[in-house]
Amino acid sequence: MTMHHYRLGIDAGGTFTDFVIADRTSGEVKLFKALSTPSDPTRAIENGLKLISADLGKPIEEIISNCDLCINGTTVGLNALITHRGGKTGLICTAGHEDSIEIRNGHKEDGFRYDPEYPAATMLVPRYLRRGVRERVLSDGTIRTPLHEEDVRAACELFLKEGVESVAISFVWSVLDQTHERRAAEIVREMMPDVIITIGSELYPQVREYTRTSTAVTNAYLAPVMRRYVNAVDAYFRKLGARQPVRYFQSNGGLAIGQVMSDRSVYAINSGPASAPQAGLYVGAPFNHKNVITVDMGGTSFDITLTRNGQTNLNKNIDFLRYRIGVPMIQVETLGAGGGSIGWIDPLGLLQVGPQSAGSEPGPACYGRGGTEPTTSDANLVLGYLNPEGLLGGKLPLDVEKARAAIKRVANPLGITIEQAAYGMFAIVNNNMVNGIRRVSVERGYDPRDFVLVGAGGATAAHITALAREMGIDTIILPKLASGLCAFGQIISDVKYNYMAPAPQRLDNDAAYERIDTLFREIEAKAIEHLKADGFDADNIEIKRSLDMRYVGQVHECTVTIDNFPINASTIDKVKEAFHARHEELYTYAERQSTVEVVNLESTIYGKIEKLRVPQYPAGGNIDQALKGHRDAIFDQSGKATRTPVYDGAKFGAGDTIHGPAIIEEVTTTIVIEPDWTCTLHESGSYLLTRNK
Known part of the structure; x- marks a missing residue:
């Protein structure tokens, strides 16, 4: 080096x-x-x-x-996954279970369960490429029906004929005995050496056959594209x-x-926005904030994550884009609201924005790349928020007349001015985003007023004070790197792998405790070996444990985090109490007299990356030097403009403070500060916006 x-x-x-x-x-x-x-x-x-x-x-x-x-x-x-352009996939499963991914546990997704007109999900594996083979492992792990290898070979012959690129293998109760799945994989490799194979019990070694099969199918479907x-x-x-x-x-x-x-x-699947929580905590640290809602508005979508007490929610066993995914994923609420979101008038004559987007090709009308539909970016330009000389320091010129022509397409049918239509689009897209923030906060029992709002994405800063105002949030943190905050979150994140194992055990005997302890040690030994081969020494490896637990007789379990200690008769009460406390937190009650059972266990293994040094911005003191001039901007539905000061963010120093209404132009984002907000640049490189009481 x-x-x-x-x-x-x-x-x-x-x-x-x-x-x-x-x-x-x-x-x-x-x-x-x-x-x-x-x-x-x-x-x-x-x-x-x-x-x-x-x-x-x-x-x-x-x-x-x-x-x-x-x-x-x-x-x-x-x-x-969104466009259904994955690889051509085949499924080899236990005979009689070819339709489990279509039966979907017997109901539709939450929210549509009783809607008879809600269409069925598009299957990632068509029915003729789902091949059942005769075999059966029972729930106690014993083999009732040996694997009929000729059935696997027949499936391979069909897959070869049909040009299948990827094969998922998922058998009933395979997590308790992987012999049949592994032998089936050997046959597939022998007959189809170029195909990609996903073994369900290796990818997602957890109890629940539908979730495991759906996860394996989704993985197989995406594997050719990702490879x-x-x-x-x-x-x-x-x-x-x-x-x-x-x-x-x-x-x-x-x-x-x-x-x-x-x-x-x-x-x-959620590779991009999953780094937002880590970045949000990083920029919130200098202000001692650990309750953070991070919002990222780009050109196409709006992503929301919530972190409470420094811990970000993880989703497991969820329906994502209508496909059941079992593996842990950072909980991200995504909606079609971005700079390229298109404004349109619905059959009732009401103005709507999104979820369809102009994307980057052709992009908003103001980009001058052939787009003609009215977008959020066009509205922001008409409202005076964006610099008409262009974005990215002038490298992306903006055409005001094309933006106005596009907005006129919704203004004229509504009988309002172009300015009023632009503010209407601005307000509607904000309302869509506020509803998304409520879903990750209010609807999950969190008061958004207990959180700070961290802005990420290039388009967020033009909307963030309006979003905070609607949510009752009084503090906003906007890092100078906001428009690339997810990329920044990546370079401060650690290597992370999830290792799982099925562990159906009632916590009422020493043998169960020993089995759970042994499983933890086995999967963690594999994980440590993996990370050491990747260049990490023992001092830079961290392990966090969790268990999926429930009361005997319950259908669903909840995930309980525990410390790293031996599981035995003297420590099992700590495990049980952690479950009771978590159950009470989630459902308001606990049954400490009832028997508890473990369903699955998981160890999350981190390879700790050396963190970056935090830069310190020099002190300011002469905010006037940052003033670029003034331009008309609209801050309410009247469509009337206010003469608004425009500042060059590059000339701010630590401690420099301005009051709204104002606009700060950074190279990759524009910060719109509504009236009644104050903005100060912190030495860490983040703008702190506070609402005047």
Whole structure:
């Protein structure tokens, strides 16, 4: 390594791909943006690296060879699932269970259970590619029916004929005896050497057959897409001289190498926004805030995560895009509300915004790339929030007349002015986002007024004071890196893997305690070996344990976090009490006299990454030097403009304070400060916005 050591984070969104590069010597962090290229994601990476090279005055090869970590968060897996453009997939399952992914536990998703007109989900594996084989393992782990290998071979012959790229194997109770699944996989490898194989009991070794099968199918469906993407990105960075393997950001909130993302593609579904909570806690730390709602508005979507007492909620066994996913995922609420969200008039003559988006191709009308539909960005330009000279420091020119022409398409039918229509779109998209924030806070028992709002994404800062006002939140933190905060979250995150095991045991005898303790030690030994092979020593490995538990007779279990201690007769009461307390927290009661049972157990293993040095911004004192001028901006539904001061964010120093209404222009984002808000730049590089009482 030379004297310069960099760390690079890349977050590919629907409209822009964000690049954050940190100089570990100086502590300086820089942000760059390039338009996303959905047809070839590596082209956006190449374009972004050219911007970094030009700014640092160094060849791309020199920068990449001096990176200790190159991290990629991608929407490739998510987009493949949304658009149903995954690989052609076959399923080998226990005979008689070919339709379990379609029966879906006998009901529709929550919210639509009693809606007879709600359409069935599109199956990732069509019926003719779901092949049942004769075999059966019982719930006690004994084999009742041996595996009929000829059935597996017949399935392979069909898959070869149909051009199947990926195969999922999931048998009933395979988590208690994996012999049949592993033998079936051997036969598939023998007959289909080029196919990708997902073994359900290895990917998701947990009790619940439907969840395991659905998770395996989803993984298999995404695997060809992710493998092509990972291979292309890895090859590109190797060509540039990368000394370390590229790391990819997982839905569980941690990093993994490319091979893991290829084999466990289901962990890539929410790759991009999953880093937001870590970034939110980082920027909140200088203010001692551990209750954080992080909101990220990009060009296409709006992502929300909630962290309470420094802990971010994880989802397991959820329906994501109508497919049951069992593996842990950072809880992200996503809705179609972004800078490219399109305004339209519904059959009742009411103005609506989104969820459809202009994306990056052609983009909002004001981009001048052929778009004609009215979008949120067009509305913000008409309202005076965005600089008519362009975004990204003028590199992305904006056309006010095209924006006005687009907004006119909804203004005229409503019989209102263009300005009123623009503010109407602004208010509606804000209301959509507020409803999403309520879903992760109020509807889950949290008072949003107990949290600070952290802004991420390029479009968020234009809306954030309006969102906070609607939610009753009085404090906002907006880092200068807001528009690339998820990319920044990647470079401060750790390597993270989830290791699971089924453990159906009643907690009423020593043998059960010993079995649980043994399982924990076995899966953690594998995990530690994995991380040591990846270059981590014992001092940089951390383990966190959890158990899925319930009272005997209950149908559903809850996840309980426990400390790392031996499980035996002298410690089992600590485990039981942790469950009782968690059950009471969730459901308001506990039955301490009832027998408790464990269903599954899990160890989360972290490879701790060296954290970046926090830069300190120099003190300011002359805010007038940051004043660029004034422009008309609209802050209410009347459509009347207010002469508003516009500041250059690059000229702010620590402690500099302004009062709303005002606009601060950073290179990659624009902060709109409504009346009754005060904004101060903190020495950590974040703007602190507080509402005047």
